Amino acid sequence: KPLERKLKDRMKKQMELPIYQLLLHIGEKADEIGVNAYIIGGVVRDLVIGYPNEDIDIVIEGDGIQFANLLAEQYGGTVRGHEKFGTATWKLPNECLLETMCRPGLKIDITTARREYYDYPAALPNVERSTLREDLFRRDFTINAMAIQINKKNFGMLIDYFHGSKDIKEKKIKVLYNLSFVEDPTRILRAVRFEKRFGYAMDKQTRDLAINSVDKISSVSEVRISNELRMLFNEQHPIESIQRLSELGAWEYIIGEGVITKDKIHQLQTFKDLCYAYHTKKIANSIFRSHNSRDSRAWIGYFVILFHELDNGHERLVKYALNNEDLEVVDQFVVLLNHQELLDAIRAEIPTMGMLHKFLKEYRYESIVIMIALLDHLSERLSERIIEYLMKREQIPQYINGETLKVMGLKPSPMYAKLFSDLELACIDGNIKSKEDALRWVEQYIKKQ
Ligand code: CTP
Missing domain, CATH: 3.30.460.10 (Beta Polymerase, domain 2)
Structure with missing residues (x-):
């Protein structure tokens, strides 16, 4: 045909x-x-x-x-x-x-x-x-x-x-004219994206042109670089792409360091494994959405892991963040990595869901998964438990609302917020499984108070 x-x-x-x-x-x-x-x-x-x-x-x-x-x-x-x-x-x-x-x-x-x-x-x-x-x-x-x-x-x-x-x-990525990468150095990142997406390779001339123009990447704005990295890392093979960019010498002009260490690759791989291991299970948060989906939030993990230990790592992450969600992650994972009370608690024993909720409920999914990837010597059992907590957190049932409390004779007051928060802990711990359980729990709670 x-x-x-x-x-x-x-x-x-x-x-x-x-x-x-x-x-x-x-x-x-x-x-x-x-x-x-x-x-x-x-x-x-x-x-x-x-x-x-x-x-x-x-x-x-x-x-x-x-x-x-x-x-x-x-x-x-x-x-x-x-x-x-x-x-x-x-x-x-x-x-x-x-x-x-x-x-x-x-x-x-x-x-x-x-x-x-x-x-x-x-x-x-x-x-x-x-x-x-x-x-x-x-x-x-x-x-x-x-x-x-x-x-x-x-x-x-x-x-x-x-x-x-x-x-x-012939599975080839070829530029159309010699100045292509010089005029638009983001095309070097695009070339790698298409190479890894389709299993193609740049031909020799294109690869040589890319290598000769990598230094031009430093003149591209942070936003354009982050957008390209977002698309690259949300594809199926982010780590291979990172390694390919190393071969081309591109990281020198993005993060100022040419070599991506073995330790870094290990952290990136741990992060990837976490995202992949759970995206098949019933967890909807978009960090676990299969890579290769544009609105996946997985990219931010690769991005943070690559940047955070650089000189002025935090300021650079802030500069490259694309929106408020990214900024939140950039701030939160540092807090989590230094959250001594949380670290002591999870290292001392296998935490209950309620305990994890108490420490982690204010934090975004991305920040928590990055924390797991970056914490050394975290047992598999413990990281699974934290992910299990994230799964549960997505589905906390709302058995009771303010109206119910009013009907039960409780006047609106700051106590509502405390009650809802304690109720959430009880739900996530598995002590409350139905509306009846919740009503009984509230009655006792009011009595106790
Ligand atoms: N394009 C280009 N140079 C760029 C970006 C885009 O020449 N730096 C051209 C390419 O012809 C590309 C088209 O603009 O096919 C559309 O760009 P975009 O939507 O970003 O890329 P797609 O090729 O559609 O890639 P994807 O499948 O990732 O959306």
């Missing part, structure tokens, strides 16, 4: 039906106004490989923002455009006017085919309108520089000027 035919079939089979239908509609709309429209980038790469991908990027050889507005006029939803970059995000309405419902809140990026040029290395690019070929040429790797046309006549036609599909067959 020619690849075109195969790709059309794959699009139909692999994509959610409403998205496939939406692409047909978008293609027809593009025909109406006489412009070429393509899906492009990661989604095309993944269609060629046969790998799932739900992020649709569309490129128009014409005005992308105007086209997005036309689509919103016909199908509803809202458009946010960035004139300067010729890009628009079309957020589809929840009640989509298509045959089948789209995922609520679905967003599609629609952009004008563009060329980018940089005023200086690692700067944000300037952009100007161009052909599809130029748009593809400015991209990172050949495997990401393919497009599939969606106009009706050519729906499913692969456009592969730079032989991305051949490189997919």
Whole structure:
């Protein structure tokens, strides 16, 4: 079967039906106004490989923002455009006017085919309108520089000027031009991400270019680096990626130390094992969500473990944190590692669930798992127990609320908070298993007080 035919079939089979239908509609709309429209980038790469991908990027050889507005006029939803970059995000309405419902809140990026040029290395690019070929040429790797046309006549036609599909067959990551890593040094991290995700390897020229440009990483902003690290560490092979970045000499320019010690790798591995061992069990917190999920919180563990012992480690972690949740973790794990009362208690005996709750209830899951990974000589039994506690903590039943207490004759007062906290301890310790148990417990509690 020619690849075109195969790709059309794959699009139909692999994509959610409403998205496939939406692409047909978008293609027809593009025909109406006489412009070429393509899906492009990661989604095309993944269609060629046969790998799932739900992020649709569309490129128009014409005005992308105007086209997005036309689509919103016909199908509803809202458009946010960035004139300067010729890009628009079309957020589809929840009640989509298509045959089948789209995922609520679905967003599609629609952009004008563009060329980018940089005023200086690692700067944000300037952009100007161009052909599809130029748009593809400015991209990172050949495997990401393919497009599939969606106009009706050519729906499913692969456009592969730079032989991305051949490189997919040969499992190669190749840049399109020599200055690629110099212009955007984050691409070195991306190259490693794709290598490890797909089991591919950079070809010699690309690897040499990466090694020659690693020093440019130090000119990239902390936020961009953290975002890349977040994506890298949330993939399935974070430790292999960390080692690969060592081989390329990249850590020197990220953390200021080129060598990742054996001890560090051991801590990272312990952290990974903890996340993996439990993500299959019923624990919902996103640190245990299977890696390779964008919203996993696992990345923060690798990040903290790599950074925390560096000079000014804490300040650097604060600088690289992406949001308040990250900041909390960055502060909390240090407190936990130095929490003498907790450490004495857990080392002296196998703690009850209630005891763990007393010490740990204010701390985030990520901070606690990082603590387990960093504490030397913590027995397997004890770390399992702490994870078991985290599992329990996710499911503390709420048998009683303020209303119930009022009905029981207890006037609202600061005692409510103390009672709820003690009740929680009793629940997590397994002493309360039903609403009746809880009511009895409250009665006795009131009497005692
Ligand atoms: N891109 C690039 N250089 C970058 C980032 C992105 O050339 N530094 C291009 C690539 O063509 C990429 C596309 O922009 O395919 C979309 O970027 P992004 O959504 O970040 O990546 P995906 O390839 O879709 O990767 P993933 O599967 O991890 O989402």
